[in-house]
Amino acid sequence: MPIAPETLLDKKYEAGFVTEIESDRAPKGLSEDIVRLISAKKDEPEWLLAQRLKAYKHWLDMPEPRWAKVSFPPIDYQDAYYYAAPKTATKPKSLDEVDPKLLETYKKLGIPLREQEMLAGVAVDAVFDSVSVATTFREKLADAGVIFCSISEAVRKYPELVQKYLGSVVPYTDNKHACLNAAVFTDGTFVYIPEGVRCPMELSTYFRINEAKTGQFERTLIVAEKGSYVSYLEGCTAPMRDENQLHAAVVELIAMEDAEIKYSTVQNWYPGDENGKGGIYNFVTKRGICKGARSKISWTQVETGSAITWKYPSCILQGDDSVGEFYSVALTNNYQQADTGTKMIHIGKNTKSRIISKGISAGHSNNTYRGLVRISGRAENARNFTQCDSLLIGHECGAHTVPYIENKNMSAMLEHEASTSKIGEDQLFYCRQRGIGEEGAVALIVNGFCREVLQQMPMEFAVEAQKLVAISLEGAVG
Amino acid sequence: MTMLKIENLHAEVGGREVLKGINLTVKAGEVHAVMGPNGSGKSTLSYVLAGRPGYEVTKGKVTFLGQDLLALAPEGRAAAGMFLAFQYPVEIPGVSTTMFLKTALNAVRKARGEKEFSPVDFLKLQKEKMAQLGMDAEMLKRGVNVGFSGGEKKRNEALQMAMLAPKLAILDETDSGLDIDALKVVAEGVNALRSKDRAFLVITHYQRLLKHIKPDIVHVLADGKIRKTGGPELALELEDKGYAEYTGDAALRAGDKSI
Numbered sequence: 033m034p035i036a037p038e039t040l041l042d043k044k045y046e047a048g049f050v051t052e053i054e055s056d057r058a059p060k061g062l063s064e065d066i067v068r069l070i071s072a073k074k075d076e077p078e079w080l081l082a083q084r085l086k087a088y089k090h091w092l093d094m095p096e097p098r099w100a101k102v103s104f105p106p107i108d109y110q111d112a113y114y115y116a117a118p119k120t121a122t123k124p125k126s127l128d129e130v131d132p133k134l135l136e137t138y139k140k141l142g143i144p145l146r147e148q149e150m151l152a153g154v155a156v157d158a159v160f161d162s163v164s165v166a167t168t169f170r171e172k173l174a175d176a177g178v179i180f181c182s183i184s185e186a187v188r189k190y191p192e193l194v195q196k197y198l199g200s201v202v203p204y205t206d207n208k209h210a211c212l213n214a215a216v217f218t219d220g221t222f223v224y225i226p227e228g229v230r231c232p233m234e235l236s237t238y239f240r241i242n243e244a245k246t247g248q249f250e251r252t253l254i255v256a257e258k259g260s261y262v263s264y265l266e267g268c269t270a271p272m273r274d275e276n277q278l279h280a281a282v283v284e285l286i287a288m289e290d291a292e293i294k295y296s297t298v299q300n301w302y303p304g305d306e307n308g309k310g311g312i313y314n315f316v317t318k319r320g321i322c323k324g325a326r327s328k329i330s331w332t333q334v335e336t337g338s339a340i341t342w343k344y345p346s347c348i349l350q351g352d353d354s355v356g357e358f359y360s361v362a363l364t365n366n367y368q369q370a371d372t373g374t375k376m377i378h379i380g381k382n383t384k385s386r387i388i389s390k391g392i393s394a395g396h397s398n399n400t401y402r403g404l405v406r407i408s409g410r411a412e413n414a415r416n417f418t419q420c421d422s423l424l425i426g427h428e429c430g431a432h433t434v435p436y437i438e439n440k441n442m443s444a445m446l447e448h449e450a451s452t453s454k455i456g457e458d459q460l461f462y463c464r465q466r467g468i469g470e471e472g473a474v475a476l477i478v479n480g481f482c483r484e485v486l487q488q489m490p491m492e493f494a495v496e497a498q499k500l501v502a503i504s505l506e507g508a509v510g
Numbered sequence: 511m512t513m514l515k516i517e518n519l520h521a522e523v524g525g526r527e528v529l530k531g532i533n534l535t536v537k538a539g540e541v542h543a544v545m546g547p548n549g550s551g552k553s554t555l556s557y558v559l560a561g562r563p564g565y566e567v568t569k570g571k572v573t574f575l576g577q578d579l580l581a582l583a584p585e586g587r588a589a590a591g592m593f594l595a596f597q598y599p600v601e602i603p604g605v606s607t608t609m610f611l612k613t614a615l616n617a618v619r620k621a622r623g624e625k626e627f628s629p630v631d632f633l634k635l636q637k638e639k640m641a642q643l644g645m646d647a648e649m650l651k652r653g654v655n656v657g658f659s660g661g662e663k664k665r666n667e668a669l670q671m672a673m674l675a676p677k678l679a680i681l682d683e684t685d686s687g688l689d690i691d692a693l694k695v696v697a698e699g700v701n702a703l704r705s706k707d708r709a710f711l712v713i714t715h716y717q718r719l720l721k722h723i724k725p726d727i728v729h730v731l732a733d734g735k736i737r738k739t740g741g742p743e744l745a746l747e748l749e750d751k752g753y754a755e756y757t758g759d760a761a762l763r764a765g766d767k768s769i
Binding site for chain 1: 589593600603604605614615618
């Protein structure tokens with residue numbers, strides 16, 4: 033199985049845990065004991081356990097957010113495992129045992145064989161390749177002074193940093209899903225870029241190798257000190273083998289003066305089958321704060337997976353002249369539901385935000401853009417530009433746009449553009465007459481529609497994301 | 511060599527019979543003009559040949575280079591060497607003309623079992639064809655036909671035709687929406703492609719396009735049937751007398767702009 037160096041460190045705790053309860057997973061359900069168990073297993077300091085317990089108690093009485101345009105039966109939180117997803121027991125021994133559909137997709141995306149094995153969760157012993165590659169990257173990063181490790185490792189090695197920033201952007205009281213994450217998060221990533229450092233590589237490459245261990249309740253914290261820069265890519269274009277239905281992740285970004293964080297996501301979790309059975313509930317809270325003057329946070333997301341996506345990567349523009357950006361492609365097919373967008377909270381003077389959202393609905397799916405632009409009273413000369421475009425494929429799907437604007441400063445300039453269109457029969461025929469098959473034509477038209485967003489992605493992923501868009505739409509026409 | 515053979519072709523659009531028994535044979539190297547009044551079935555004929563969904567063949571047979579054309583999907587017909595220059599070229603936002611052409615060209619080559627173009631070879635070919643048509647490279651970066659003028663759209667059709675180098679090109683009312691200068695450029699593009707291996711089916715209401723693209727054979731299509739076939743002189747005759755003879759309506763004159 034693919035393990036990054038830092039998880040090797042966790043091994044002993046895992047082993048200890050196994051002897052204790054004679055299984056590699058905690059019993060079903062959520063309770064204070066489970067929260068304590070998670071914390072103990074990770075050998076966490078007292079303050080973190082206290083935070084987890086506080087979140088857990090708060091979570092008990094917290095209502096679920098109900099305003100999104102998604103519907104699903106109530107989640108039975110007691111019918112899930114919160115620690116140690118069933119791993120070794122159900123691991124396929126080779127790619128021969130993996131769902132051929134999954135392999136077909138890997139092939140179309142051009143994922144190398146070794147990576148396919150990792151993504152499919154094959155129990156391979158020989159992961160030395162990836163470990164050594166990871167180590168090389170790690171050394172290069174260390175030379176630059178960049179910290180890039182699992183959140184558990186960060187808790188042990190850099191407790192002051194973690195304690196200072198964890199929960200500072202997304203408090204546990206924020207919403208029920210974030211609160212749950214604060215109580216039971218099991219893994220995630222910590223990135224720290226020191227003052228004046230430009231991170232020497234896209235943190236994507238490394239991440240893909242690390243990808244297979246990302247859990248159900250991921251926690252990510254990125255801190256960019258004064259004048260630093262980092263580009264981070266989370267997720268993977270390849271679909272993940274995954275047994276967990278509920279994913280409640282939290283991502284927090286902190287950008288100091290003149291710092292820039294570029295955060296890109298490709299989300300391709302299992303969307304359920306053609307009849308809407310199964311699939312991941314992706315309930316994610318992502319927020320960044322532009323703390324310092326002239327800082328910038330840019331979110332780019334390509335969301336094609338999950339049965340339900342509930343996600344609003346946001347920016348708090350606190351520093352004067354700070355900039356927030358949100359570029360999004362959300363694609364739904366079959367019975368998928370996506371309610372996604374952003375919040376741009378303008379607090380500082382001359383703050384700017386830009387929102388480009390492209391929603392594509394096919395099959396029986398529903399796709400909603402929901403966004404808030406808030407200009408506070410002291411945000412002089414704030415500016416926002418919002419563009420929401422929806423593309424419909426077929427007759428059974430829905431596209432919805434729900435923009436909220438709250439303005440308390442008359443010097444603000446706000447622009448909103450929206451459009452809804454359908455892939456026309458004439459467009460399809462035009463492409464086909466030129467020799468492009470129907471699916472290729474749809475892919476071409478949709479990629480054209482998403483171009484503004486895809487070109488924000490790191491190069492190598494933009495290409496994969498294009499293929500992914502095509503694959504996700506297979507069977508949407510004809 | 512017979513390139514296209516249409517036998518007793520009947521077709522419906524929305525349940526209404528529009529083509530009522532077309533017979534037409536096109537040989538390699540020939541340029542055929544199909545002329546006719548509005549509503550005679552000219553555009554329907556071009557769409558039926560290209561395989562547009564919604565245009566249903568109810569009777570008859572079409573053979574293209576020895577193949578049963580009607581059994582092929584639209585993209586299969588393109589791969590077999592058929593090209594339709596649209597009367598109203600379609601816009602595809604966000605997809606550059608270069609991207610579109612490259613996708614199309616490689617799809618066709620792949621379908622024929624040929625090797626795909628390398629990016630360098632493709633760009634070289636595109637540059638060469640652009641120059642022939644006096645096109646501005648800037649146009650290729652814009653979305654396909656997005657914000658193009660009528661003339662630019664038709665020039666873009668001519669470029670695509672030159673790049674795809676079809677065996678049979680059907681020009682559907684290529685002259686509509688073109689001023690005389692643009693018409694000349696597009697006609698020159700077509701003429702440059704004329705060869706003994708290639709045939710053209712030029713569909714037009716007016717004679718003016720045929721001044722620039724000289725047909726070998728002219729057909730008059732009216733009420734879903736070919737009513738008369740002749741040489742180039744037939745086009746001139748139509749210009750003069752209109753289609754009244756074929757429709758029984760003296761108001762339907764070929765040159766009448768109010769139609």
